[in-house]
Amino acid sequence: MARERIRLLIKGVVQGVGFRPFVYQLAQRHDVAGFVLNTGEGVVVEAEGELKDLERFRHALKPEAPPRAVIESISPRIMHVQGDAGFVIQPSLAQPDEFQLVSPDIATCDDCAAEVFDPADRRWRYPFTNCTNCGPRFTIIEDMPYDRPQTTMKKFEMCADCKAEYDNPNNRRFHAQPNACPVCGPKLTFVAKSGEPRVKEEALAAAVEMLQAGKIVALKGLGGFQLACDASNDAAVKRLRERKHRYGKPLAVMTETIEDAAEICFINDAERDLLSSAERPIVLLRRRPKDAVAPSVAPGNNYIGIMLPYTPLHHLLLRDTGLPLVMTSGNLSEEPIAAENAEGLRRLDHVADGWLLHDRDIYSRYDDPVLRIVAGHRVMIRRARGYAPYPVHLPFKAKKAVLAVGGELKSTFCLLKEGYGFVSQHIGDMENVETFEHFERTLELYKRLFRISPEVVACDMHPEYFSSKFARDLKAPILVEVQHHHAHVVSCAVENGWRDQVIGVAFDGTGYGTDGTIWGGEFLLADWAGFDRVAHLKQVRLPGGEAAVEKPYRTALAYLISVYGDAYADLGLDFLSRLDPVETEILERQVATGLLSPFTSSAGRFFDAVSSLIGVRDTIEFEGQAAIELEMQSDEAEHGRYEYGYLTASGQPSVIDTDPVIKGIVNDLLNCLPVAVIGAKFHATVADIIVATCGRVRAETGVRTVALSGGVFQNATLYARVIKDLRKQEFRLLLHKELPVNDGGISLGQAVVAHTLAT
Ligand code: ZN
Ligand code: ZN
Ligand code: FE
Numbered sequence: 001m002a003r004e005r006i007r008l009l010i011k012g013v014v015q016g017v018g019f020r021p022f023v024y025q026l027a028q029r030h031d032v033a034g035f036v037l038n039t040g041e042g043v044v045v046e047a048e049g050e051l052k053d054l055e056r057f058r059h060a061l062k063p064e065a066p067p068r069a070v071i072e073s074i075s076p077r078i079m080h081v082q083g084d085a086g087f088v089i090q091p092s093l094a095q096p097d098e099f100q101l102v103s104p105d106i107a108t109c110d111d112c113a114a115e116v117f118d119p120a121d122r123r124w125r126y127p128f129t130n131c132t133n134c135g136p137r138f139t140i141i142e143d144m145p146y147d148r149p150q151t152t153m154k155k156f157e158m159c160a161d162c163k164a165e166y167d168n169p170n171n172r173r174f175h176a177q178p179n180a181c182p183v184c185g186p187k188l189t190f191v192a193k194s195g196e197p198r199v200k201e202e203a204l205a206a207a208v209e210m211l212q213a214g215k216i217v218a219l220k221g222l223g224g225f226q227l228a229c230d231a232s233n234d235a236a237v238k239r240l241r242e243r244k245h246r247y248g249k250p251l252a253v254m255t256e257t258i259e260d261a262a263e264i265c266f267i268n269d270a271e272r273d274l275l276s277s278a279e280r281p282i283v284l285l286r287r288r289p290k291d292a293v294a295p296s297v298a299p300g301n302n303y304i305g306i307m308l309p310y311t312p313l314h315h316l317l318l319r320d321t322g323l324p325l326v327m328t329s330g331n332l333s334e335e336p337i338a339a340e341n342a343e344g345l346r347r348l349d350h351v352a353d354g355w356l357l358h359d360r361d362i363y364s365r366y367d368d369p370v371l372r373i374v375a376g377h378r379v380m381i382r383r384a385r386g387y388a389p390y391p392v393h394l395p396f397k398a399k400k401a402v403l404a405v406g407g408e409l410k411s412t413f414c415l416l417k418e419g420y421g422f423v424s425q426h427i428g429d430m431e432n433v434e435t436f437e438h439f440e441r442t443l444e445l446y447k448r449l450f451r452i453s454p455e456v457v458a459c460d461m462h463p464e465y466f467s468s469k470f471a472r473d474l475k476a477p478i479l480v481e482v483q484h485h486h487a488h489v490v491s492c493a494v495e496n497g498w499r500d501q502v503i504g505v506a507f508d509g510t511g512y513g514t515d516g517t518i519w520g521g522e523f524l525l526a527d528w529a530g531f532d533r534v535a536h537l538k539q540v541r542l543p544g545g546e547a548a549v550e551k552p553y554r555t556a557l558a559y560l561i562s563v564y565g566d567a568y569a570d571l572g573l574d575f576l577s578r579l580d581p582v583e584t585e586i587l588e589r590q591v592a593t594g595l596l597s598p599f600t601s602s603a604g605r606f607f608d609a610v611s612s613l614i615g616v617r618d619t620i621e622f623e624g625q626a627a628i629e630l631e632m633q634s635d636e637a638e639h640g641r642y643e644y645g646y647l648t649a650s651g652q653p654s655v656i657d658t659d660p661v662i663k664g665i666v667n668d669l670l671n672c673l674p675v676a677v678i679g680a681k682f683h684a685t686v687a688d689i690i691v692a693t694c695g696r697v698r699a700e701t702g703v704r705t706v707a708l709s710g711g712v713f714q715n716a717t718l719y720a721r722v723i724k725d726l727r728k729q730e731f732r733l734l735l736h737k738e739l740p741v742n743d744g745g746i747s748l749g750q751a752v753v754a755h756t757l758a759t
Contacts, residue, residue: 002050002051003048003049003050003081003083004048004049004050004051004054004078004081005034005046005047005048005078005079005080005081005082006046006047006048006054006058006076006077006078006079007044007045007046007076007077007078007079008044008045008046008047008058008061008074008075008076008077009041009042009043009044009073009074009075009077010042010043010044010045010061010071010073010074011041011042011071011072011073011074011075011100011101012042012069012070012071012072012073012101013068013069013070013101013102013103013390014042014043014069014070014071014100014101015038015042015043015100015102015103015144015145015146016102016103016132016137016146016177017066017067017068017069017103017132017133018066018068018069018131018132018133018172018174018175018176019043019065019066019069020036020037020038020043020089020169020174020175021089021132021169021170021171021174021175022064022065022066022069023036023043023045023061024036024087024089024169025169025170026057026060026061026064027047027057027087028087030049030053030054030056030057030060031049031050031053032047032048032049032053032054032057032087033047033048033049033084033085033086033087034046034047034048034049034084034087034088035084035087035088035089035090036087036088036089036090037089037090037091037092037093038092038093038145038146038147039092039093039094039095039098039145040093040094040095040096040097040098040099040100040144040145041095041098041099041100042100044093046079047087048081048082048083048084058074058076061074062074066132066133067133067278068103068106068133068134068278070101070390072101089169092145092147093145094145096451097451098451099144099417099449099450099451099452100144100145101389101390101391101420102137102138102141102144102146102389102449103137103138103146103390104137104138104279104385104386104387104388104389104390105135105136105137105138105139105222105223105366105385105386106133106134106135106137106278106386107134107277107278107279107280107308107309107310107311107386108129108130108134108135108309108310108311108312108315109131109133109134109278111131111133111172112129112130112131112133112134112135112312113312113315115129116129116312116315116316117315117319122161122181122182123181123182125201125204125316126180126181126182126185126312127188127204127311127312127313127316127358128178128180128185128186128312128313128358128360129180129181129312130176130178130179130180130312131172131173131176131179132172132173132174132175132176133172134278135176135178136178136222136360138364138366138388138389139222139223139362139363139364139365139366139385140152140153140178140360140361140362140363140364141363141364141449142363143448143449144449146177147177148177148178151177151178151363152360152361152362152363153177153178153180153360156180156184156185156186156360157184158179158180158184159181159183159184161181161183162179162180162181162183162184162185165179166179178360182200185360186358186359186360187199187200187358187359188200188203188204188313188356188357188358189203189356189357189358189359190202190203190204190206190207190354190355190356190357191345191354191355191357192206192210192353192354192355193353193354203356204316204317204320204356205320206354207219207317207354207356208317208320208321210353210354211228211229211230211317211321211323211325212230212321212323214229214230214233214235214236214239215229215236215353215354216228216229216236216239216240216243216351216352216353216354217229217352217353217354217355217356218330218344218348218351218352218354218355218356219313219317219330219355219356220341220344220355220356220357220358220362221311221313221314222310222311222362222366222385223337223339223362223364223365223366223367223368223384223385224329224330224331224336224337224338224339224362224365224366224367225329225330225331225337225338225339225344225348226327226328226329226330226368227240227244227326227327227328227329227330227348227351227352228254228317228325228326228327229325229326230321230323230324230325230326231251231253231293231294231297231323231324231325231326232292232293232294232323232324233294234294234295234296236294236326237251237294237296237297237326238296240326240328240351241296243350243351244328244331244332244351245332246328246622247621247622248299248300248620248621248622248625249621249622249625250297250298250299250301250303250304250305251297251298251305251326251328252282252304252305252306252307252326252327252328252368252370253293253297253304253305253306253307253324253325253326253327254306254307254308254309254314254318254324254325254326254327255306255308255318255324256308256309256315256318256319257308258272258275258276258308260324261275261285261306261308263288263291263292264285264287264288264291264292264293264304264306264324265285265286265287265288265291265304265306266285266286266287266288267285268373270373270376270378271283271285271373274371274373274378275306275307275308276308278386279369279385279386279387280307280308280309280310280386281307281368281369281370281371281386281387282305282306282307282368282369282370282371282382283305283306283307283370283371283372283373284303284304284305284370284371284372284381285303285304285305285306286302286303287301287302287303287304291304292324293324297326300628300629300632301628301629301632302632303372305370307327307368310386313356313358314327327368329367329368330344330347330348330351330352331347332347332351335347335428335432335434335435336365336427336428336432336434336435336438337365337366337367339362339365340361340362341355341357341359344357363445364442364445365438365442366384366385366388366425367382367384367385367425367426368382368384368385369382369383369384369385369386369387369426370382370384372716374716374719374720374723375719375720375723375724377723377735378737379713379714379716379719379736379741380736380737380738380739380740380741380744380745381714381740381742382410382426382740382744383412383423383425383426383738383739383740383744384425384426385425387425387738388423388424388425388426389422389424389425389446389449389450390738391420391421391422391423392420392421392423392494392495392738392739392748393419393420393421393497394416394419394420394421394494394752395494395497395498395499396419396499397418397419398416398417398418398419398420398755399755399759400416400455400456400755400758400759401415401416401417401452401453401454401455401456402414402415402416402454402455402456402457402458402751402754402755402758403415403443403452403454403456403457403458403471403474403476403751404416404457404458404459404482404747404748404749404750404751404754405457405458405459405460405467405468405470405471405747405750406427406460406467406743406744406746406747406750407460407462407465407467407484407743407746407747408429408430408431408460408462408465408466408467408743409429409430409623409743410426410428410429410740410742410743410744411426411427411428411429411430411435411439411467411743411744412424412425412426412427412744412745412747413427413439413442413443413446413467413747414747414748414750414751415446415447415450415452415454415751416751416752416755417450417451417452420450421494421748421751421752422446422450422452423738423739423745423747423748424442424443424446424747425442426744427439427442430465430466430467431466436466436470439467439470440470454476455476455477455478456476456477456478456479456480456754456755456758457471457474457476457478457479457480457754458471458479458480458481458482458750458751458753458754459471459472459479459480459481459482459750460481460482460484460487460511460512460746460750461481461482461483461484461512461514462484462511462512463512468481478754478758480750480753480754480757480758482749482750482753482754483511483512483513483514483531484506484510484511484512484513484519484746485504485506485508485511485519485520485522485524485709485710486504486524486526486530486531486749486753487746487747487749487750487753488504488506488508488511488709488710488745488746488749489502489504489505489506489524489526489531489707489709489749490504490526490527490528490748490749490752490753491709491736491739491745491746491747491748491749491750491752492504492707492708492709492734492735492736492739492741492745492749493526493527493528493707493734493749494528494748494749494752495734495736495737495738495739495748496707496734496735496737498705498707498734499527499528500527500705501525501526501527501701501703501705502525502526502527502703502705502706502707502734503523503524503525503534503694503697503698503701503703503705503706503707503731504522504523504524504525504526504531504706504707504709505522505523505690505693505694505706505707505708505709505710505722506519506520506522506524506709506710507520507521507522507603507604507690507708507710507711507712507713508520508602508603508604508709508710508711508712508742508743509549509602509603509604509605509623509624509711509712510546510549510600510602510604513533513601514533516598517539517598517599517600517601518542518598518599518600518601518602519533519536519600519601519602520537520600520601520602520603520604520605520710521536521537521601521602521603521606521656522535522536522601523535523536523653523654523693523694523697525697525701525703526707528752528753528756529753529756529757532653533653534653534654534697535646535653535654535655535656535693535696535697536601536653536654536655536656537601537602537603537606537655537656537658537689538562538601538647538655538656538657538658538659539599539600539601539655540555540558540559540562540599540600540605540609541558541561541562541590541591541594541597541598541599541600542554542555542558542597542598542599542600542602542605543555543557543558543587543590543591543597544587544590544596544597545596545597545598548605549605549608549620549623550619550620551618551619551620552605552608552609552611552612552617552618552619552620552626553575553578553579553612553618553619554587555605555608555609555612556575556608556609556610556612556613556618557579557584557587557588557591558587558591558597558609559606559609559613559658559662560573560575560613560662560666561588561591562591562659563659563662563663571666571670572670573613573666573669573670574615574669575612575613575614575615575669578615578618603686603710603712604624604627604711604712606658606686607626607627607630607686607712607715608620608626608627610630610665610678610679610682611626611627611629611630612626613662613665613666613669614630614665614669614675614678614679615675616629616630616633616675616679617629617630624711624714627712627715628715630679630682631679631683631715631716631717631718633675633676633679634675634676634679634680634682634683634717635674635676635677635679635680636680636717637680638676638677638680638681638684639680639684640677640680640681640684641681641684641685641688642660642661642664642665642681642682642685643660643661643663643664644656644657644658644660644661644685644688644689645657645659645660646696654693654696656689656693661682661685664681665678665681665682668681683715683717683718683721684721686718687718687721687722687725688725690722690726691722691725691726691729694706694726694729694731695729698731704730704731704732705731705732705733705734706726706731706732706733706734707734707735708722708723708733708734708735708736708741709736709741709745710741710742711741711742711743713741714741714742719741723735
């Protein structure tokens, strides 16, 4: 029979995932000759053989690909027959101008975990065991194509055994770039404030001993340092909080197995899948009434963040200690995670009792990702290790390369190129100098890896955001300032491949509005190019401006004054007895004159105000705390709600009158209704407001697609109810998928708005 030859260019995540050995084995199986090689843009295969064999070979590529490969496209081309005898793997070919997708880090696979716990295996108890299906990737890559000399593994020379695995196409470690073993690979060291440093097994044993004794260990993980302590030891957890200056905010817990996790939390199928996925994220799970976790791990919270071990080092620590371990980013609050040994020792000097270090450098910092499942939907809260830098697929081809610098808190940036939106991992809060350096460094890395030089730059309209100042200083030929909530809504639409107009519901804490006031309870009729603000929550003064964010009682007072005027003082509310009279007088004056007290329509502040008014929380220790505790204390069985109304003037956005809500709550307080009931009625009312307002906009415009975005939707009670009720009313719903609903998701929207306006 006649022979034929084809050339295939395969694009996607196809390097660092065992793709070439897979192609090699497939070629053997189907009696196909030719070669496979890595290039700067993907994998190239030339295959020669009888037509039926070639067809079978080609059609098996996608369905049989290795588990961590993502094939985006296969472009075939007919070639002249060359008469190759066998199939070979050729050396990689660098193409300086081409780019390709990069694999995120992958949790230890079952095969590697089994080796680590097999006393007969040469990698028994080796904390850096990995293979082509698992291990570090993005955190160690300095440049592409992905080959060992371009990673931080370059300083470790493989021993004969490792090299033999690396060179054998039938081995699980064929071309596994971070391949290592106890003979040739990275090693553990343990140091403490006193005593000699220990290495290898002794280092691990020292860390285990310390953890069991209730001490705090800083361990160098995959994307940076983590701080660990015994999660069942309340004194240990409290000490960690004190030293890290992290009060109140829930801490994540790592358990050895899913069964251990199930003793702490309720886990449904979707949550189980997520917990044990190769990304191994922190998943927020509902706690059991009595769990073995210390009260100080997640005070006042019915949910707890759980994750499973994702490196061999974690597996060993969890098994050897036999404890659930608090596992939190190795930083002081709001600083980026520490990554290098010296940095970890210096910055965590007052936090840790001991340091479990190793000599494999971390090139790129990564926090642990955080997700939850709400009404069957995956809600991304922090997109980090395991997810970035896998891009969002755009429903268009970018004509110009765009950089969007994101917001201020929970910052990410986004680069558009061709059909991709590369959204960075969670970077952090930009007010912090160290975070800002992390931002710049990560941006340089993404630009280099994906060969992007932005022609258009996008930023938030806010005059004072550090990210916006950075963007303006770049002096790009085209700079586009994008309104915060417009970015939220467009980001959600683009993630869903949606181009047309939507009713965008953007409910969050703060965003700079086009009128210079603070927005945050917004209904926008929007597309990629622009928007109309069609409705918003009624504005109140924010006494003292942003300082009110940490002091919800200030916003509560502003609401009372807005509804009752001076008469508020005669209401006889408990809330008033908690206020300081001197401060109250100042706040009253600020509300009356507007001095340093901008107007806001923020939904986040509305939740804060109610939380404080009904006595749940007057001041906060971390962002969103007042609203979270309000949600936690609300009784799901309660079905009542409050009145609300609309104030409309022609040519103006509809204003949602929240006065009746506040009056209803005050009435219930005076009638001594419990917090659980008031909180539940409040949640139901906000959901009603969203659904009814979308209904009004639909009636006026005919638009029936709704995009939901903004940090307020991290509230599972509200989000689930709004999703359910909008569906019932037959709206088409667009929800965030890969990106966070909070400000970590806005960079994509900024980039697409800028691209739309600039091309
Ligand atoms: Zn593996
Ligand atoms: Zn070795
Ligand atoms: Fe926002």
